[in-house]
Amino acid sequence: MPHYYIWTIGCQMNKAESERLSSLFEQQGYQATAAAEEADIIVLNSCVVRQSAENRVINKLNALKSLKRSRPSLTLAVTGCLVNSDTEQLKKTFPLVDHFFKPGDYPQWLEKAEWEQALLQHPSPSVYVPIIQGCDNFCSYCIVPYRRGRERSRPVAEITGEVRELVYRGVKEVTLLGQNVDSYGHDLPDKPDLADLLNELNTIDGLARLRFLTNHPKDMNTKLIETAAYLDKVCEQISLPVQSGNNDILKAMRRGYIVEHYCRLITEIRHKIPEVALSTDVIVGFPSESEEQFQQTFDLLSELKFDTVHVAAYSPRPGTIAAKELEDNIPAAEKKRRLNIIEQLQESIAAEINAQLLGTTVEVLVEGKKNGKWQGRTRSGKLVFFSDKGDYLGQLVNIRIEKTSPWSLKGRIELSSMN
């Protein structure tokens, strides 16, 4: 039996697409292997959102050179955000790669593949479902619109059919994915929006939970917030990247909103979804970010107290507006210092928020086992571990929290757990 090996880095979109590729290979009689040396087909699903990620992809390609040379029949393919429109240039740069295909595209060289039906036979209880590809926003620092192209929404009926099938195969929780889920549907004939899609999916029997990410502060609206608050399957978890606490930096980032608008949105979300867990993304060391501007980001995070903050040091991506027009003038050591300060702040905020769960009982969807312990997530997205001899995979269980940390919770199962 031939083998395939898929290596994935980057966002949830890449992970979701890799799962679909796995399913396509399995439909065609391939078996997964964890060792590249055993594979007949290798796919690298790449990310170039930061220089460090791009370096990892290039290192991986270099590491595979000798394998490909010793076994020319091996098929080597690359997808993800490394793949731009100029595949001829990519072929010249990486001559040992047989195929490049754009993220989310149908890999034409895979014969008889049914891309839309590429669902795993035995999916995890919690899966990602892409609903919109690409991005129309062109934030000045971001390479994604150049690599993933303009926004393309999948029809409501297609997504609903897919989620029904996934539920039939055992899935309990679906996270709807897109670079900007709030612009879902504007390119479809009837112009449905994300709220309409959530309403439709919420009616699916057997589906227990719905999530969606990533939101954009300029596009998220009251209709969506109220729909998320009202629908019983939509979890109390919202991801809303702010990127900076200073309006001049937001303008240079071309984000399309100001801090005051962002704070109003957070107030509205917390008012309408009181149990909500909020996460955000922040970039430090953006060109010309002064100490004072950085301090405003720090102050905003201190005030809003997110459950999770993803912080990145600015890294210029060739081809973006920021890379062309703005000097990368914050020294690497200073970026690192600012990043560490935000990470330390967030660690103490998350510790404080999670400590409030001590002694409470939370509903957990069990997704698997790690180091002998069951692990799953609460409706608010908190990672929970517990030990028990029973088989709980895919079940909703009640866990009494006995220990908390900034990153996860530990507890024991309660006898009254439900399925």
Ligand code: SF4
């Ligand atoms: S919204 Fe901005 S940061 Fe997000 S993918 Fe689009 S361009 Fe990139």
